[in-house]
Amino acid sequence: MLSRVAESLLWMSRYVERAENMARIIDVNFRLMLDAGVSGNHTAAWEPLVDLAPQTRMQFNEIYPEITPDTVMQFMTFDARNPNSIATALRNARKNAQGIRESISREMWEQINSMYLQLTGSGAFASWEADPYEFYRQVQFGSLQFQGTTDATMTRDDGWHFIQLGKCLERADSVTRILDIKYRLLVSPMGGDSVDAVQWIAVLKSCSAYEAFRRSQDSARIESRGVARFLLLNPAFPRSVMFCIDEAWNALKEIAGNQSRRSDSAADRSLGLLRAQLEFANIDDVLADMHGFLDGVQQQINRVGDNVHRLYLYGQLRPAFSNLAAQAAQAAVDQQ
Amino acid sequence: MAGDFLYTSAMSHTAGRPTALFDGYRIGAAFDEMFSAPMRPRPHYKRLHEHLAGMATSEFHQRQQAADLAYLRQGITFNDYRDELGLERPFPVDLVPRIIDAQEWSRLEAGLKQRVHALNLFVHDVYHEQRILRQSVVPLDLVFGTAGYRPELRGIKVPNDVYLHISGIDLIRDTDGSYTVLEDNVRCPSGVSYVLENRRVMKHVLPNVFDQYDVRPVNDYPQRLREVLDDIAPKRGREPVIVVLTPGINNSAYFEHSFLAGQMGVQLVEGQDLVVDGGLVHMRTTRGLRRVDVIYRRIDDDFLDPVSFRADSALGVAGLVGVFRLGGVGLANGIGVGVADNKAVYHYVPAMIKYYLGEEPILANVPTYMAGSIDDRAYILEHLAELVVKAVDQSGGYGMLIGPHATSAERSEFRERIRCNPHGYIAQPTIQLSTHPTFVGDGMAGRHVDLRPFVLYGRDITVLPGGLTRVALRSGSLVVNSSQGGGSKDTWVLAGDGTSQC
Numbered sequence: 157m158l159s160r161v162a163e164s165l166l167w168m169s170r171y172v173e174r175a176e177n178m179a180r181i182i183d184v185n186f187r188l189m190l191d192a193g194v195s196g197n198h199t200a201a202w203e204p205l206v207d208l209a210p211q212t213r214m215q216f217n218e219i220y221p222e223i224t225p226d227t228v229m230q231f232m233t234f235d236a237r238n239p240n241s242i243a244t245a246l247r248n249a250r251k252n253a254q255g256i257r258e259s260i261s262r263e264m265w266e267q268i269n270s271m272y273l274q275l276t277g278s279g280a281f282a283s284w285e286a287d288p289y290e291f292y293r294q295v296q297f298g299s300l301q302f303q304g305t306t307d308a309t310m311t312r313d314d315g316w317h318f319i320q321l322g323k324c325l326e327r328a329d330s331v332t333r334i335l336d337i338k339y340r341l342l343v344s345p346m347g348g349d350s351v352d353a354v355q356w357i358a359v360l361k362s363c364s365a366y367e368a369f370r371r372s373q374d375s376a377r378i379e380s381r382g383v384a385r386f387l388l389l390n391p392a393f394p395r396s397v398m399f400c401i402d403e404a405w406n407a408l409k410e411i412a413g414n415q416s417r418r419s420d421s422a423a424d425r426s427l428g429l430l431r432a433q434l435e436f437a438n439i440d441d442v443l444a445d446m447h448g449f450l451d452g453v454q455q456q457i458n459r460v461g462d463n464v465h466r467l468y469l470y471g472q473l474r475p476a477f478s479n480l481a482a483q484a485a486q487a488a489v490d491q492q
Numbered sequence: 493m494a495g496d497f498l499y500t501s502a503m504s505h506t507a508g509r510p511t512a513l514f515d516g517y518r519i520g521a522a523f524d525e526m527f528s529a530p531m532r533p534r535p536h537y538k539r540l541h542e543h544l545a546g547m548a549t550s551e552f553h554q555r556q557q558a559a560d561l562a563y564l565r566q567g568i569t570f571n572d573y574r575d576e577l578g579l580e581r582p583f584p585v586d587l588v589p590r591i592i593d594a595q596e597w598s599r600l601e602a603g604l605k606q607r608v609h610a611l612n613l614f615v616h617d618v619y620h621e622q623r624i625l626r627q628s629v630v631p632l633d634l635v636f637g638t639a640g641y642r643p644e645l646r647g648i649k650v651p652n653d654v655y656l657h658i659s660g661i662d663l664i665r666d667t668d669g670s671y672t673v674l675e676d677n678v679r680c681p682s683g684v685s686y687v688l689e690n691r692r693v694m695k696h697v698l699p700n701v702f703d704q705y706d707v708r709p710v711n712d713y714p715q716r717l718r719e720v721l722d723d724i725a726p727k728r729g730r731e732p733v734i735v736v737l738t739p740g741i742n743n744s745a746y747f748e749h750s751f752l753a754g755q756m757g758v759q760l761v762e763g764q765d766l767v768v769d770g771g772l773v774h775m776r777t778t779r780g781l782r783r784v785d786v787i788y789r790r791i792d793d794d795f796l797d798p799v800s801f802r803a804d805s806a807l808g809v810a811g812l813v814g815v816f817r818l819g820g821v822g823l824a825n826g827i828g829v830g831v832a833d834n835k836a837v838y839h840y841v842p843a844m845i846k847y848y849l850g851e852e853p854i855l856a857n858v859p860t861y862m863a864g865s866i867d868d869r870a871y872i873l874e875h876l877a878e879l880v881v882k883a884v885d886q887s888g889g890y891g892m893l894i895g896p897h898a899t900s901a902e903r904s905e906f907r908e909r910i911r912c913n914p915h916g917y918i919a920q921p922t923i924q925l926s927t928h929p930t931f932v933g934d935g936m937a938g939r940h941v942d943l944r945p946f947v948l949y950g951r952d953i954t955v956l957p958g959g960l961t962r963v964a965l966r967s968g969s970l971v972v973n974s975s976q977g978g979g980s981k982d983t984w985v986l987a988g989d990g991t992s993q994c
Contacts, residue, residue: 160765162778254567255741258754262566269567314778411778468778 157314161259163469164252165315168260169322171249172268175242176299177330181205182232183292184362188354189225202228204337209240229288234281242295243276261309264302271298320407321464328400329457331387332450334362339380339446353378363387363395384446385439397453398434404460405431411468423463430456513544513552514929517936522924523669524938525590536593536990539704544588549935555697556587556931562696568689568747584979585690586930587698590941590961591705591984597957600663600671603854604945605953606845608659611678611832612949613848615655618831619645629847630840637915639885640830642793644800648817651724654949655826658717658788660684660960663855663943665926672923673855674942676841678825678833680790683960683980684713684946685748688755690982691958706987708957713946714755717788720950721756724822725785732785732822734758735775737766739791739807749790763791768811773821786822787812793827835884835918836862863910863917872910872919876903879919881910894970896922925970928981930963940964942972943983957985 185201203223206216215238220227235241250272257265274280275295284291303323310316338359356378360366369375369386372393376382390396405427412424430453442449519527526537533541544552563582592600617624618635625632635641660681662674691710695702718734725732738749740762753760765775766784774781789796795805800813815821831837839860842853861868861879872879876895883891893906910917927938945959961981962972972978 157778158759158761158765159776159778160762161759251741254746254750256760257567257750258760265567266565270565273564 157259157318159469161256162314162318163465164256165259165318166322166464166469168249168252168256168268169319170326171245171252172299172302173323173326174240174330175245175249176296177327177334178232178240178242178245179292179295179299180362180364181208181334182229183289183296184358186225186229186288186292187361188358198225199223201225204340205232207337208333212238212240215239233284233291234276243280246272246276259315261305263305263309267298267302267305271295271302274298314411317407317410318468321404321411324400324404324407325457325461327395328397328404329454331363331395331397331400332453332457334359335384335387336447336450339384339450352380356380356383359383359387365393365395368393381439381443384443388442389434389437389439401427401431401434408464421463421467423460423467426456426459426463430460513547513549513931513936514541515935517929518938520927520938521667522938522940523665523667523926525665525926525928525941527929536591536986538991540589540591540701543701543704544936552587552931553933559585559587559693559697562693563689566689568686583686584965585686585693586939586963586965586979586981587694588929588931588936589694589701589982589984590928590943591986591990593986593989595989597985599854600945601955601957603671604661604947604955606849606851606854607661607673607676607841608656608678608947608949608953610841610845610848611659611676612654612656614844615826615829615832616653617848619828620647624844624847627847629843630837633915634834634836634840635831638831638834638836639794640828640832640834642828642830644813644817645826645828649819650826651819651822652951654724655829656832656947657720657724657824657826657949659825659947659949660944661947663945664858664923667924669926671855671943672858673838673841674858674923675835676833676838677944678829679792680745680825681944681946682745682748682790683944683962684956685751686980687946687956687958687960687983688713689751690980694982705984705990707984708987710956710958713956714752716948716950716954716956717752718756718758720948721758721786721788721822721824723950724824726819726822728785733783734786734788735761735766735784737761737763737787737789737791737809739763739795743790745790752788758788763805763807763809766809766812768809768815771815771818771820773809773812773815784821786824788824793830796827835860835882836864836915839918858920858923861919863919864915868919869910869914872917873907876907878922880922881906881917881919884916884918894922897970922970925964925972928961928963930965930981932965932967937967939967940970940972941981958983 182205185205189198189201202225205228206213206223216223216228216231219235219237220231231238232241234243236244236247238244250268253260253265253268275291275298280291306316306319310319338355357366360369360378360383365387369378369383372386372390386393386396388397391398391402393399408424408427412421433453433456437449514531517527517530519530526533526541528534560582563585568583614624614630618641624630625635656678658681660677660683662677663671664674665671687710721734722732725734734756735758736749736753736756738746738760740746743749750760759775761775761784766787767774767776767781769781773784773787775784791807794802796808797810797812797814798805798808799810801808812821813827816823816827838857839862842857845851845853861872863869863872863881872881876893877898879895881893881895893902895903898906906917925940925942928941929936930939932939941961941963943959943961946956948954948956961983962978963981964970964972965979
């Protein structure tokens with residue numbers, strides 16, 4: 157498989173997942189706002205979203221005068237200047253897919269293209285204004301549909317494994333970010349137990365984990381310990397960090413599998429380390445320094461990404477030309 | 493949900509009594525493909541006309557919208573370079589098919605084969621003995637003075653002596669209906685993906701019409717193309733590794749590059765994916781370097797290899813030309829084939845056919861005045877208002893003056909340009925392209941069309957039965973290029989004469 161194609165598959169998958177996670181987070185916050193709990197304090201509820209990634213806060217402050225549900229939602233949903241907005245993620249996902257159309261199935265391309273056209277096109281803003289709940293649901297379903305389509309139409313070759321790898325790393329990363337934000341918010345004195353429970357339910361819902369959590373052994377009480385354990389360490393729930401890292405591990409094994417010389421590469425080592433760290437983690441230790449733990453996981457995920465990039469993808473080989481696009485336009489314009 | 497992003501064109505919806513599609517259809521001075529006289533369809537169009545005439549305008553409108561939507565969804569689009577935002581537009585497809593009966597087609601087919609055969613011999617001659625130039629059948633300066641000539645290829649042997657593996661010959665029909673060659677495209681002719689996709693969409697949207705004709709299939713083109721490419725691989729005793737080389741997603745024909753690679757089951761690559769190492773071409777994969785045997789390149793010579801040609805090209809592969817010269821990789825089309833399709837050499841193609849093949853040309857040329865010759869130049873400058881002037885080394889509808897439609901300022905600008913660089917221009921009489929019924933929102937209207945059939949040259953020469961019918965969607969316009977507001981139609985080549993039910 158071409159390195160460029162592998163890279164695009166991985167990022168296509170990551171961006172679709174990113175759009176979905178962003179939609180989940182906003183969706184849950186939006187619905188939380190409708191509950192009585194935090195109605196008095198919108199800033200407290202929406203501010204954390206702006207802090208999801210380190211750079212976004214600066215970006216936000218440059219554009220918007222203040223944090224309101226509307227400004228944050230617009231910023232996180234449509235703003236092209238926000239590298240993590242849903243629109244940006246969908247645009248990037250499509251751009252990556254477009255460059256490798258012949259390497260994915262027609263159905264996958266059509267799904268990604270339809271999603272992009274529908275959710276970022278001219279009618280998107282109006283449909284969001286009319287029914288935000290429905291809009292975010294469409295983003296989530298679009299992503300799930302894409303994953304189903306991929307599952308049903310894609311050959312299980314390296315390309316498939318790069319897609320899984322991208323998806324799992326992105327998902328694990330985003331779960332740690334959601335936990336981190338809410339944890340900071342919840343351990344600070346903000347309300348009583350009932351607010352806590354409402355907030356933790358919201359966290360679970362933003363990971364589609366509420367029902368699954370309820371059915372699990374941790375479910376007697378909805379409080380930080382059980383929720384954190386479920387979302388971080390549950391080995392069977394497909395949106396837990398442990399599960400995602402496990403899947404990423406399998407994907408990387410498959411990719412490396414046919415080339416034994418690479419089986420103890422830096423990529424494998426960094427991912428294996430992370431996996432062991434999660435597998436043998438003690439929830440009380442984690443809770444003692446939640447932020448530190450989550451930060452460590454995020455950094456390790458980044459390290460895995462870098463190592464995969466260096467080993468299989470372009471790494472240092474990308475040409476240093478900046479005029480690629482302009483030349484591409486001219487290069488065969490003559491015989492249209 | 494679908495309505496949210498429907499590709500809307502300026503179409504009016506007629507309320508009340510359904511109107512018939514051909515109400516008010518007028519035949520102009522041009523040859524009309526469907527009608528020999530008002531409401532008198534030609535024999536092979538008869539059943540299509542009957543079917544459409546029974547359809548309400550609103551129903552046809554709905555099907556047209558379905559087709560537009562399908563194209564947008566599938567991303568069958570082209571990029572317009574003048575659009576600063578780089579927006580993609582769906583390539584407009586008109587649902588009224590163009591029909592060519594078997595007899596007419598067999599003549600066209602023979603003419604196209606003959607022409608491509610002669611053009612290929614010409615390219616070979618130019619890079620070897622140069623007989624045709626020595627004997628002054630084609631003037632030397634039309635070859636050596638042009639950008640298309642690549643001295644690096646002198647004396648280089650290419651597989652089977654074939655240079656023009658893929659060509660697209662533009663044909664038009666004059667007022668008497670005779671087919672005439674307007675232009676030869678032998679570098680990177682594009683449009684074949686639309687031929688295949690138009691057919692797919694037509695079957696989907698108008699299956700009933702399709703059923704009534706015995707239309708020859710076009711969907712084996714990718715397989716035939718692959719066979720042609722297989723044939724030019726260096727002999728290695730295993731399945732050759734073929735790639736399609738694209739300039740990237742910003743190229744206007746990117747959809748086609750991706751489409752063909754996908755349909756042939758080969759890898760689509762960009763220049764950055766390829767590297768020359770040890771005298772061979774390789775692609776960079778997740779498992780290291782892998783040798784490439786054949787490159788179907790959709791990049792012009794200029795950008796192909798920064799070592800041999802434009803040094804600032806970021807799209808090509810450094811050292812590729814060297815590998816090609818030594819036979820380490822097959823290229824389609826060959827390098828330096830631009831000598832065969834500049835607009836001045838065009839004038840001499842009938843002479844080439846006589847010279848190399850000893851045959852009379854089956855397909856005629858449009859009369860051409862060469863601004864480089866004194867007599868012709870005087871004529872051109874005097875009759876600028878009646879002529880179409882074209883820059884010799886440009887195409888795609890760029891660098892062109894359509895005299896009758898031009899302003900006097902545009903005409904004097906071209907007059908000046910011709911005076912400064914006479915060898916850079918040719919002129920042709922304004923030809924009334926044939927018209928074809930085309931859906932314009934509230935019914936059918938005649939719009940000008942041309943035809944680009946695609947010719948493959950492998951072991952032998954074959955013509956794809958069909959081709960891209962391009963249509964000028966603006967009323968009265970003669971410019972059919974997609975970059976200038978053109979659309980396309982499905983083109984049906986019939987197995988018979990189209991009059992008997994199949």
